[in-house]
Amino acid sequence: MTQAKERISRRAVDKFAQRREQLAESALQALAELGYARTSLREIAQKSDFSHGVLHYYFADKVELLTYAVRKFEEVCVTRYDDVVAAAGSAEELKHGFGAAMAGTLRTDAAMHRLWYDLRNQSLFEESFRGDVLDIDEQRQDMVWRVVRRYAEFAERPAQVSPEVAYAAFDGLFQRALLRQLAGQDEAADRLEADVAALLTHFV
């Protein structure tokens, strides 16, 4: 076996890294569909173009693969509302844009979101992901705070809560809505949109 570290060719290194990306993507697919408890390496391989054996060619073990996948997941996860912040021209616009964006991603990306909550929850039991989870959580908090801070600027009032409290509250709302949405309650997204907008006004 040839380790990535020993490589010389730049192309080869890139290809090696590219395969890892590819397999991590398949891992995320499997995790989103089946949940952590039921995601096996063979399931992951089946979502990819390869057989199950190849996973140990690119990753030392399951933990390394999943850790890598979690880190990859982070990237798409922590800038979701920045566009809304940039686009909004007033407090009202931002408030409704934020609510709509949350409701939208709830409707569209439910499987991906439950994957995140599953991983975060798993880190209550397993130490391996905890560092990455806490890191992502912090970035999500920053993301939410950018919305709240901007809203406070528009409203020309100071924010009444800390970034931690704001994030925890919006996250709680989202998690609640996710459970209801997956349980088939079609009004979950609409209610989330309204609740998010209402909560924002209470926080600044």
Add this chain to the structure above:
Amino acid sequence: MTQAKERISRRAVDKFAQRREQLAESALQALAELGYARTSLREIAQKSDFSHGVLHYYFADKVELLTYAVRKFEEVCVTRYDDVVAAAGSAEELKHGFGAAMAGTLRTDAAMHRLWYDLRNQSLFEESFRGDVLDIDEQRQDMVWRVVRRYAEFAERPAQVSPEVAYAAFDGLFQRALLRQLAGQDEAADRLEADVAALLTHFV
């Protein structure tokens, strides 16, 4: 095998039910310690006084056992703050009592709480628990709302948020604190206590 339904003797029925309670209790122990993903029937049996085979004498399969355990869990889970509400004589007292009670149970019962979040999260993937989880969630919401409503009475101001929003926000705060507490951040409980008290004032 003799089913409980066919029994005549009252004592026998009670004993049958008692064993189920007993085994469900062992199941909760195992779930709290290992998490849903790694809890096996043999692990559960090992926490009890019996061998693994007996589980299928008292329960049809694993799902029935776990479902029963979840329902049992509900009982201890949804009246935790009622004493605080009953004891408080003023808004200030209630506010600090609520925060202290949350911080207290975070410190004392962390394993039990992560079990709840694990089960609730699992219901994002598996339909089997979903009904019970939603039911428990509702009761927890009522429990939190009794606090908020009472606080509003004391303060002689109307509550500014719905029961759903209040519960989601406090739950989000608690979940956040639980993760930090389990990650070894000793100040998590203290911060939770302060944040809960602060958030309560924003909600009424």
Add this chain to the structure above:
DNA sequence: GCTAATTTTGGACAGTCGTCAAGATTTTAT
């Protein structure tokens, strides 16, 4: 085109899982 290195496959492994049933043990009824 040939050799050597890299990449991928598919099967084998030891272990664990949920489930089941036969037999041993205990409790109950008469």
Add this chain to the structure above:
DNA sequence: ATAAAATCTTGACGACTGTCCAAAATTAGC
């Protein structure tokens, strides 16, 4: 005390798990 019923143990089953490895397939260097 004895037979019947209820309860519990033990070992087995097929399926699945993460991991590893030898061999096949592919690619790269000359």
